Amino acid sequence: MLVPLDTQTLPGWPPAPNPSALHVLALLVGAPLVVIALIAVLSRVHHAVKGNAGVPGVANAPIWVNGRRVEPSTQDGASRQAIDNGYDAAGARSTQTEDDASGSEDTGGAGARW
């Protein structure tokens, strides 16, 4: 049998307590906020722990395959200048040798930006 619900409880039931506005607010707003905050904290902790797992402090170190080791940005200005001078001199020698040998070409290849 269908009984229309009033603001009162069913016959025979104890009277329902009337919650205050603060209780209603805590239940409908506060509890979801607490759950959301809990999930956010757990997610951040997970990323903080798992994000660094297996990635030591060399993530930004260059990867060389079949090449010579490079020391990036460790030389002072004078050293860099000396290296550049050596490179230029070597390049000039190489060009001269190539010219002597066959008078042919430079390096080739291609480049791209994205």
Next chain:
Amino acid sequence: MPVPAGDGVRPGDSRDLERAVRVAEQLSGLTFSLFVGEAEGEPRTYAERLHADLDEPGESVLVMCDPQQRALEIVTGERVRRVLDDFDCRLAAATMRTSFVAGDVVGGLTTGVQQLGQAARRPETLHTGRFA
């Protein structure tokens, strides 16, 4: 938007890159070198400098990728150009660029290096092949 240097490339990925380089070398008989890191100054100049510093630059192919500057450079030595011309390099660079745009740096490099190796593969003939 600038990309951190290590973005998309983890230390564990170097295994895949080494394998790709090995395959390219087996296909072509050339020496392939791969550098993934920050280029100091202009990328092309830096790549040529790295290439010149290799043991046998004339017979080497250098692929340099700077994820931070979003730059890719392929440098071929003088003798390499006879079997791997600039057009092939541009094709491989376009392939790699497509993957880079999608955020797959390692995949792009792997595919591109192998494509370079394929392009440089010389067909065996009865006169010059191993079975002659």
